[in-house]
Amino acid sequence: MRVLVVHNRYRSVNPSGENRVVDLEVEELRRAGHDVATYVRDSDELETMGTAEKLRSVVAPVRSPRAVHDVARLLATHRSQVLHLHNPYPLVSLSVVDTARAHGVPVVQTVHNHRHTCMKGTYLRDGHECRDCLVSGTPLPGVRHRCYRDSLPQSVVMATALVTHRRTLDRIDRFIALTPEIRESLLQRGTDPARIVVKPNAVPDPGSPAPLGRSVTYIGRVSREKGVLALLDAWTRLPAQRGRQLRIAGAGPESDEIARRAVDRDDVEVLGLLDPDGVRRVLEDSALVVVPSLWAEALPLVVLEAMAAGRPLLVTDQGGLPAVVGSETGLVVPASVDGIEGGLATLLSDRALLEQRGSAARAAYEQRYSPSVVTRELVAVYESVVAGSAGAAA
Known part of the structure; x- marks a missing residue:
C-alpha cells in the first residue's frame, strides 16, 4: 500500500x-x-x-x-x-x-x-x-x-x-x-x-512487565484541568501510606504550586519533565498510575503506556477514559477529589487486587493496543x- x-x-x-x-x-x-x-x-x-x-x-x-x-x-x-x-x-x-x-x-x-x-x-x-x-x-x-x-x-x-x-x-x-x-x-x-x-x-511494547513497585504515579501536563491538584488534595486526605510516595512527572502552569505544596512532604516527589526512558523507569517503580482528568480528554498516551507496563490505572469518568479503562484493568471514579480519594483507598488497600488488574491491563494492551x-x-x-x-x- x-x-x-x-x-x-x-x-x-x-x-x-x-x-x-x-x-x-x-x-x-x-x-x-x-x-x-x-x-x-x-x-x-x-x-x-x-x-x-x-x-x-x-x-x-x-x-x-x-x-x-x-x-x-x-x-x-x-x-x-x-x-x-x-x-x-x-x-x-x-x-x-x-x-x-x-x-x-x-x-x-x-x-x-x-x-x-x-x-x-x-x-x-x-x-x-x-x-x-x-x-x-x-x-x-x-x-x-x-x-x-x-x-x-x-x-x-x-x-x-x-x-x-x-x-x-x-x-x-x-x-x-x-x-x-x-x-x-x-x-x-x-x-x-x-x-x-x-x-x-x-504505544511501543516495553517487554514483559516488572513486578509492581510501590509508588503512585501521575505523568502528564501539570495543569488544573488535568486534575493533578485534585490528585494531590486526595492524596493528602489518605491515612499515611507506609513506604509509598505520590510521584508527579511533567511540567505546566501549576508546576510551581505543586512544588510549593510538596516541599514539606516526604510522601510526595516532584520529578519534572521526563524523557521516554525516564517515563519507563517511573512506570516500573509504580504500583498504580493515576489519570485524574477533570475534562473530556481523548486518549492520553500515558494510559496505554501504563497498560503496556502492566500497571493498573485509576482514571476519572471523563472523555475517552472510561472506554479504555474499566473494572478489569483498573478503576473509574468521579472526577472530584472525593472520587479520586475513594479510588486510591480502594486500590491501595489490596495488593492482590492491584496485581490482578495490572496483569489484566497488560493483557488488554497485547490484545488491543500493541x-x-x-x-x-x-x-x-x-x-x-x-x-x-x-x-x-x-
Whole structure:
C-alpha cells in the first residue's frame, strides 16, 4: 500500500503525544512493508519565518497554497493510493483534502481531539467544560472568548477555517476516532456514521512487565484541568501510606504550586519533565498510575503506556477514559477529589487486587493496543477506502 501521511507537528515547547503517534504509525507501516511518504510541517517554523512569510501564514489554516502545491507534487510522484491526514493546523489546512480528491486519492483523517467542533480542540474554557460552539453549530462563541491561542485575530482565522471547510469534511472518506466519545462528537456535527471507525492509538511494547513497585504515579501536563491538584488534595486526605510516595512527572502552569505544596512532604516527589526512558523507569517503580482528568480528554498516551507496563490505572469518568479503562484493568471514579480519594483507598488497600488488574491491563494492551494489532486495523481502513474509491471510479 502506498500511503501519504500528512501532519502539522505541534510546537516543541508543548510535548505532543500526537506527534509521537504519527511517528510510530509511520514506522510500523514501513516495518509491515508499506510504502509511506510523509508531508510534515512544524509549528516551530513560525518562530523563524520572515515577515512576509509570517503574514502569509496567518491565513494558512483556511488555505495553504504551499501545502496544496507540495501535497499535489507528492501525490503525483509517489503515486499514493491513500492520503492519511492527522493535524492540519496551522500550516497545512484542510484544503489538502480537495487536492487529494482531485488526484483520485481517498482521504482518511485521524481525529485526535475535538477541533472540528471546538477551535481549541478540548471542550475546555477557563478551566471548565464548554461546548458552546458544538451546541450552537457556529464557532462564534470561540471567537468571542478568544479560544484559539488566546488571540482574537487568530480565533477569527480559525473560525473562518472551520466554517469554510464544513463541506470539506464531508469529502473525507473515513474518520478514525480514537474513542467512542470522539465518535459521538463527530456524529453530533452530522458526520455519517458509516464514515467513522473507532481505532485507538498504539504505544511501543516495553517487554514483559516488572513486578509492581510501590509508588503512585501521575505523568502528564501539570495543569488544573488535568486534575493533578485534585490528585494531590486526595492524596493528602489518605491515612499515611507506609513506604509509598505520590510521584508527579511533567511540567505546566501549576508546576510551581505543586512544588510549593510538596516541599514539606516526604510522601510526595516532584520529578519534572521526563524523557521516554525516564517515563519507563517511573512506570516500573509504580504500583498504580493515576489519570485524574477533570475534562473530556481523548486518549492520553500515558494510559496505554501504563497498560503496556502492566500497571493498573485509576482514571476519572471523563472523555475517552472510561472506554479504555474499566473494572478489569483498573478503576473509574468521579472526577472530584472525593472520587479520586475513594479510588486510591480502594486500590491501595489490596495488593492482590492491584496485581490482578495490572496483569489484566497488560493483557488488554497485547490484545488491543500493541503496534502490530493497531497497524493491522489501520491498514484495513486504508484497504476499505481504496476499494470504495476504485468501485466509485468504475
